[in-house]
Amino acid sequence: MSIVEDLLNKRIIVVTGKGGVGKTTVSTVIAIAAKKLGKRVLVCEVNTKEKIAPSLGYPESNGDIQEIENNLSTVNIIPSRSMEEYGIMMLKSKLVYNAVFNNKYAKKFLSAIPGLTEILTWGKIRFHEQEKLKDGSNKYDIIIVDAPATGHGIALLKLPVAILSTLQKGALAKESKELYALLTDKNKTSINIVTIPEELPINETQELKEVVENDLKMPLGYLFINSNSPKLFSKQEADLYKLIQNMRDKDTSILRKSANYRLSREKLNQKYVKIALHHIDLASVIFPYLFIEQFERKDFEYLADILLNSRG
Amino acid sequence: MDKFNKLIEKSKIIVSVGSGGVGKTTVSAAIALEAALSGKKTIVLTIDPAKRLANSLGIESLTNEAQKIDLSKISSKKNKNKGELYAMMLDMKSAMDDMVDRETKSESQKNNLFENKIYQTFSTSLSGTQDFAAMEKLWEISNSEKYDLIVLDTAPTNNTLDFLTFPQRIFDTFDNNITKLMIKMYQKSGGFGFKFFGMGTQLVLKGISKFVGTETLETLSSFLFHISDLIEGMKERSVDIFNLLRSENVNFVIVTTPTPVTISDSLYFREQLEKFNLNFAGFVVNRYHQKFTEGDAELSIDLDKVVNKIKKKDEFSNISEYKIENLVKKLNKNLKDFEKLTKIENKHLKLLGSSVYVKIPFFEHDIYNLVGLSKISKEIFKD
Numbered sequence: 001m002s003i004v005e006d007l008l009n010k011r012i013i014v015v016t017g018k019g020g021v022g023k024t025t026v027s028t029v030i031a032i033a034a035k036k037l038g039k040r041v042l043v044c045e046v047n048t049k050e051k052i053a054p055s056l057g058y059p060e061s062n063g064d065i066q067e068i069e070n071n072l073s074t075v076n077i078i079p080s081r082s083m084e085e086y087g088i089m090m091l092k093s094k095l096v097y098n099a100v101f102n103n104k105y106a107k108k109f110l111s112a113i114p115g116l117t118e119i120l121t122w123g124k125i126r127f128h129e130q131e132k133l134k135d136g137s138n139k140y141d142i143i144i145v146d147a148p149a150t151g152h153g154i155a156l157l158k159l160p161v162a163i164l165s166t167l168q169k170g171a172l173a174k175e176s177k178e179l180y181a182l183l184t185d186k187n188k189t190s191i192n193i194v195t196i197p198e199e200l201p202i203n204e205t206q207e208l209k210e211v212v213e214n215d216l217k218m219p220l221g222y223l224f225i226n227s228n229s230p231k232l233f234s235k236q237e238a239d240l241y242k243l244i245q246n247m248r249d250k251d252t253s254i255l256r257k258s259a260n261y262r263l264s265r266e267k268l269n270q271k272y273v274k275i276a277l278h279h280i281d282l283a284s285v286i287f288p289y290l291f292i293e294q295f296e297r298k299d300f301e302y303l304a305d306i307l308l309n310s311r312g
Numbered sequence: 313m314d315k316f317n318k319l320i321e322k323s324k325i326i327v328s329v330g331s332g333g334v335g336k337t338t339v340s341a342a343i344a345l346e347a348a349l350s351g352k353k354t355i356v357l358t359i360d361p362a363k364r365l366a367n368s369l370g371i372e373s374l375t376n377e378a379q380k381i382d383l384s385k386i387s388s389k390k391n392k393n394k395g396e397l398y399a400m401m402l403d404m405k406s407a408m409d410d411m412v413d414r415e416t417k418s419e420s421q422k423n424n425l426f427e428n429k430i431y432q433t434f435s436t437s438l439s440g441t442q443d444f445a446a447m448e449k450l451w452e453i454s455n456s457e458k459y460d461l462i463v464l465d466t467a468p469t470n471n472t473l474d475f476l477t478f479p480q481r482i483f484d485t486f487d488n489n490i491t492k493l494m495i496k497m498y499q500k501s502g503g504f505g506f507k508f509f510g511m512g513t514q515l516v517l518k519g520i521s522k523f524v525g526t527e528t529l530e531t532l533s534s535f536l537f538h539i540s541d542l543i544e545g546m547k548e549r550s551v552d553i554f555n556l557l558r559s560e561n562v563n564f565v566i567v568t569t570p571t572p573v574t575i576s577d578s579l580y581f582r583e584q585l586e587k588f589n590l591n592f593a594g595f596v597v598n599r600y601h602q603k604f605t606e607g608d609a610e611l612s613i614d615l616d617k618v619v620n621k622i623k624k625k626d627e628f629s630n631i632s633e634y635k636i637e638n639l640v641k642k643l644n645k646n647l648k649d650f651e652k653l654t655k656i657e658n659k660h661l662k663l664l665g666s667s668v669y670v671k672i673p674f675f676e677h678d679i680y681n682l683v684g685l686s687k688i689s690k691e692i693f694k695d
Contacts, residue, residue: 019332019468020574087523100519116524166429170525199678201333232646240639243627251613252621255643258604258650264676291649293656294572 003283004310007221008034008142010190011129012182015224016147016154016212017194018204022226022287024051025295025303026194027146029287033304035072039141042073042128046121046148046156050076055295065128073140079117082124083110118159119172122179129182154208157183157191157216183218190221193282197228197272202280209280223284225273229266230288232259285310316565316670316693319593320347323563325454325462325556326593329585330567331577332468335598337365338679339567339672340465342688344397348383349686351393352460355453359402359446359467366399368685374401385682398459407445415545421538430535444546447553454556476588491536493517494529498537554588563593570600570657570671579663594668596692597661601653602673613647615640670694 007013008030015027024045031043031052042065043052050060058068065075087097100106110116131139147156160180167173183189191212195205205223212218233241241259244252277284287303319326326343330336337360344356355378358365366374369381381397409426416422425431450464493513521529556562564585568578578595585592619640622628628636661669672691679685 020569021333091519091522096519100516100523103516106516106520110520110523162433166433166531167525167527170527171522172524172528174525232642236635237639237642240631240635241643243625244622244639247621247625249621251618254604254613255618255640255647258647259643261604261650261676262646268676268678291652 002311003222004033004285004308005037007190007192007283008037008039010142010188010221011138012125012143012145012189013221014145014147014157014183014189014191015194016157016191016208017224018201018208021194021196021201022224023194024055024146025300026192026224026226026287027144028052028055028295028300029303029307030192031072031144032300033307034142034144035069036304036308038071040071040139041142041144042075042140043144043146044125045074045076045146047078047117048076048148050074052146056297056300077121077124079120082120083116085127086120086123115159115163116172118156119163119175119179121156122159123175126179126182154211157212157218161216183216186219189219191218192221192224194224194226195276196226197269197276199272202272202276205276206280209282220282223276223280223282225276225284225286227289228273228286229262229269232262232266315668316594316596319343319563319565320350320352320461320693322561323461323593324559324561325450325464326563326565327464327466327557328565328567328596329466329581330468331574334468334567334569334574335672336360336468336567337465338368338685338688339565339596339598339692340463341365341369341399342685342692343565344399344461344463345682345685346689346693347461347463348381348395348397349386349393349689351395353396353398353458354461354463355398355400355459356463356465357400357402357446357449357453358465359404360465368679368681369397369399370682371399374399376401376403376406381682383682386686402446402449404445407449411445411448411546412542415542417541421541424534425538428531428535428538430531431539444550447557448549451549451553451556476584476590491540494533495537495540498533558589558591560591563591565593565596567596567598569598570660572660572663575660575663582667592667594670595664597664597669597671599674600671601650601657603654604647604650613644615644 001009013030015023015030017023027043027045031041034041045052050062053059053061053066053068053074056068058066058074061068061074061076063076063078063081065073067073084097084101087101088094091097091100101110125143125145128140129138129143133139145156147154160176160183163172163176164180167176183191193205193208193212195201209220209223212220244256247253247256273286285307287306290299290302292299320343326340328336328340328343337358340358341356344354347354358374366372370385371379371381378398378400381399383395383397412422412425416425446464446466450462453459453462517529566578566581566585568574582592582595619633619636622636622640623633661671670692672688675687677684679688
């Protein structure tokens with residue numbers, strides 16, 4: 001089995017990384033790639049302004065799972081909603097739930113319990129992981145979690161560990177224990193990191209990788225290097241280009257100025273790609289920077305094919 | 313348009329806010345550098361442990377002590393005003409501990425809190441505590457009157473300016489009946505118990521405890537009890553901090569990039585600042601792709617002419633016309649790609665409306681020293 005097939009055989013694929021590196025794009029790309037392999041996919045955004053369904057041309061899911069295409073569903077997990085679902089499950093009665101949780105003080109109070117919203121987010125993900133179809137097969141083969149960017153996208157992952165170090169007994173502790181077991185199961189879960197080939201993001205990626213590996217002990221998947229300047233010239237073209245360096249007329253100068261800018265960026269990106277590949281020992285895939293205003297379906301497909309053809 | 317050139321002159325505190333990954337820390341440092349070079353004794357407070365920022369300031373790493381930056385690396389002509397620059401990293405954990413240390417009335421109460429597992433685990437990761445700690449430190453340094461100007465680099469945020477809503481959130485938590493009940497429970501039983509309460513209250517409490525576990529409630533009630541004494545102090549302090557932030561010589565700068573997502577975040581930040589009556593000085597748009605041509609005129613390059621010129625060069629005598637044409641086509645495609653990018657970015661920038669903004673070009677090199685940093689200052693403060 002190739003590395004990418006191995007990735008797409010997991011049940012939970014977490015996509016993490018610092019803000020602004022393209023986590024949501026990568027989550028969408030993985031979803032499309034998995035769908036191409038015939039998987040039933042659920043891709044989750046967490047309490048955010050929803051982007052995935054709209055970028056594929058569909059309305060927002062708004063907290064309810066919507067199957068936007070055959071085998072492809074999206075959802076925006078909203079903790080207050082999950083609180084209700086989870087509460088009803090725990091208290092086994094909607095009536096009791098309403099009596100307790102629609103009390104406005106109780107609501108405010110619960111919102112102040114540290115970590116509760118995160119655990120509810122995971123509760124919902126775990127619920128869908130266990131959901132079955134009538135024939136007994138999994139409702140979703142693969143659940144992709146586009147982790148929020150706070151604290152390098154790691155707050156959500158740290159949560160079960162933090163709760164378990166605070167509490168030993170009770171419902172929250174039990175929930176955290178089961179969640180931690182799922183997140184550390186290398187057959188089921190894969191934590192993937194997205195970065196861009198620039199200095200700060202690469203440094204932070206190294207730290208992030210070490211935290212996931214050593215502190216959280218969760219199984220790492222791919223390193224996605226996003227927005228890499230695509231190569232402008234072939235070797236032959238680069239040689240030719242050198243020969244026009246001393247031409248001073250206006251038109252050639254402008255062409256050269258923009259080419260030189262591009263080449264410098266390319267060089268800078270290459271330097272950090274090299275550092276990333278050398279220092280961050282993970283299967284990796286490099287996505288080119290695309291000169292487009294917005295990602296459309298065809299752009300996601302293009303990157304999905306790069307992922308499916310990658311060798312790690 | 314009133315650009316940023318008066319900003320330094322008229323400020324005692326400059327706060328930079330923005331979403332993650334926009335270069336906020338670098339911009340903060342560049343503003344502080346400019347201020348120092350204009351003769352002010354300036355400190356930049358950052359929460360970012362980025363090594364390169366430290367290195368670009370010429371120091372090994374930032375610590376939670378103010379470190380003086382050696383400005384002699386920048387030509388003495390530029391620093392003729394004899395300003396001073398200091399940099400300091402905010403260590404959230406110690407800022408939080410300092411506050412507890414200051415506000416608690418007894419040794420035992422302090423130790424109780426420090427030993428409480430909820431405090432230990434969440435004192436630095438509770439949403440908003442970082443910002444509160446940053447504001448605390450700002451208050452402290454501002455009151456010390458050691459500096460002419462403080463530049464504060466806040467924690468990156470994607471949705472709200474947490475530090476603006478944190479005081480309210482904490483009061484909401486503590487001013488509510490259930491919290492008061494929890495504290496009472498702790499006081500009455502020296503531990504924990506429901507039996508002192510009426511039926512209705514018991515139902516709610518039992519529901520919650522079933523939901524989160526009794527142990528959670530116990531730990532939490534102990535935490536709430538021990539921290540509740542601090543709340544009065546924190547309340548007073550946050551009123552003071554808000555008054556400070558609203559004063560005339562405190563200005564907020566929003567750092568953004570010319571992409572739809574960060575711009576829409578930034579517009580929301582501006583709304584928040586206005587809602588809280590804070591002085592918004594303008595946007596700094598980082599990573600902007602400049603045009604390669606002068607002026608606004610649409611560029612048109614006669615590609616045939618360029619090909620012909622190249623053909624005539626001696627070095628190209630052995631090279632087929634086809635190859636030259638391809639090279640020129642590629643160069644032109646690249647130029648067009650960047651032009652398209654600039655056009656898209658300009659379109660997004662229109663969303664900023666009539667607000668003041670300055671653009672910093674997307675440099676093709678890393679900023680690795682003070683000279684590089686001063687290039688950014690120059691862009692922010694050029695006329």
